[in-house]
Amino acid sequence: MGSGRSACSRRALLAGAVLPLTAAAAAASGPRRRPRRERPQPYFPGHGSYGHRTVAYDLELGYDPGAGWLDGHARIEAVANGAVDRVALDLARLEVHEARLDDRPVAFRRKGGKLLISTPRTLEAGRPFALDIRYGGRPRPVPSQFGPIGWDRTGDDHDGTLVASQPVGAPSWFPCNDRPDDKASYTFGITVPVGHQALANGSLVEHRRNGASARWTYHHPGPMASYLAAVYTGRFARETWTPRDTGAPVPVHIACPAGTAKEVRHDLARQGRILRVFTDLFGDYPFESYGVVVVDAELAAPVENQTLSVFGTNHMDGRRTWETLVAHETAHQWFGNSVGLGDWQHIWLNEGFATYAEWLWSEHLDEDDADTLARRARDELAGRRQNLRIADPGRRHLFDDRVYVRGACALHALRLAVGDTRFFRVLRTWHEARRGGFADTDAFLAHAARVTGRDVADVLGPWLFEPRVPKYAPA
Ligand SMILES: [Zn+2]
Incomplete structure (x- = not known):
């Protein structure tokens, strides 16, 4: 949505x-x-x-x-x-x-x-x-x-x-x-x-x-x-x-x-x-x-x-x-429909991905690139109430815009940490592996770790499981 x-x-x-x-x-x-x-x-x-x-x-x-x-x-x-x-x-x-x-x-x-x-x-x-x-x-x-x-x-x-x-x-x-x-x-x-x-x-x-x-x-x-x-x-x-x-x-x-x-x-x-x-x-x-x-x-x-x-x-x-x-x-159609949700609490897997896709489309058009949009979004989030753990936001916050934006920021943090080649390999293989099925947050973390060859919990954990809005790691 x-x-x-x-x-x-x-x-x-x-x-x-x-x-x-x-x-x-x-x-x-x-x-x-x-x-x-x-x-x-x-x-x-x-x-x-x-x-x-x-x-x-x-x-x-x-x-x-x-x-x-x-x-x-x-x-x-x-x-x-x-x-x-x-x-x-x-x-x-x-x-x-x-x-x-x-x-x-x-x-x-x-x-x-x-x-x-x-x-x-x-x-x-x-x-x-x-x-x-x-x-x-x-x-x-x-x-x-x-x-x-x-x-x-x-x-x-x-x-x-x-x-x-x-x-x-x-x-x-x-x-x-x-x-x-x-x-x-x-x-x-x-x-x-x-x-x-x-x-x-x-x-x-x-x-x-x-x-x-x-x-x-x-x-x-x-x-x-x-x-x-x-x-x-x-x-x-x-x-x-x-x-x-x-x-x-x-x-x-x-x-x-x-x-x-x-x-x-x-x-x-x-x-x-x-x-x-x-x-x-x-x-x-x-x-x-x-x-x-x-x-x-x-x-x-x-x-x-x-x-x-x-x-x-x-x-x-x-x-x-x-x-x-x-x-x-x-x-x-890729993220949400083909790869569905095991349960509604994992909604960021739908909305974070679709929001990040908005930024990728903007990047494709040579308008604001995803990095610019992700940094702006992060700063806006940091100025708002920080009380959401988006990996389990609660039913009341299922479609809270912070789930959308913070989910996209989490993906951007992953992209910064592993580089474009491995990041897009994570997205493509995620869809390939789960096509027609469903998934949850732990499965995504395990998948990203497997594909990138590194433990991604240190990068994604603060974005997904903690209320405080993290900073992106310095390049
Ligand atoms: Zn949506």
Whole structure:
């Protein structure tokens, strides 16, 4: 998630919140398939289950924009982690009509934000199973300390919809195992009236008209965490820019309200170049495509949904005022999405890296180089309250701009200590080693030590584990 135009302006912004609008609206240490621990997520103890891991979500969604009504059918393929008599999913508010386990009806009940499904027999560890959940209602964003998150309506006439779920808004629109380390493949079949379009992560594999409605089918092999799954509906102007057009390694899909197309085209004109530069710095782009959707809403911050970042119309002014955030969300495709989080407390691995990528983009443009920006950022941090240990900032400070900036400063301290060649080797091999998986702070420290051949704890430790803002070591 981006948070602001620059280090100095971030503090005023609420990350992740969808602001009330104009007239109306308002990512272990271990391979990804292995459960890492049998305890709740410390920052969001009510979310997610360690009883199973998800392999695939197939979401069939019929949406009526006039009524704001969603009819959903989620088919979830999963594997039991241990012997379980009950499968727990996260789902907020929407009504559940039927649950089936391996194609047979099963009993279920709701408790808080959970959908609890009884299994007729114990599911033994390693047993694959399939759930079918039929559900529906009027999805609404879920309230959170970061503002309302998840599914929301867009436009003055509420004609469109958006999803911006980070960190725990996914249950606002589909039943899921809402943990950042539970990654799966996704298929979306979205039916909307003709004249509307539907967008989702991954590639459009079919568009079929049926009378007054049309079904848009997207597939993303992922693996993807639930908070990065996203669907958009509404009336968009859409374009696809080929690698030949842009120099990017993959096609770039753009969608925006028709009235903003000119500004969006200008502000995203260097999107392909950003992808190319980051591919050179971080290694192969991890997914099949990249896209930006600009929704008819003002967002406090863009969000880096996998393969499809979302921006508000307020981020597109025809002057590239927010290009820093365009770079930031692009970098998250490597760091945050491809290399996900074992747990939310390691958020600096997402935001510190994406913020450092902003500085690298500035350096690439021959504007301020990363060293200038990192020193300025360090001095600003030193002038503020020093009470954060960014390796575990606490839920309240999950999207505190100091986590972003200090995380980037930590990376710069590493770069100064080991030199450019080894520093960029650390970044590239980090992505290579963890691609499609997840990680934590200790794993990064171990990785950096291995690649650089030195103990990096003396360099990174004060930045990550202590509240006082350190100085960079003299050159
Ligand atoms: Zn971010």
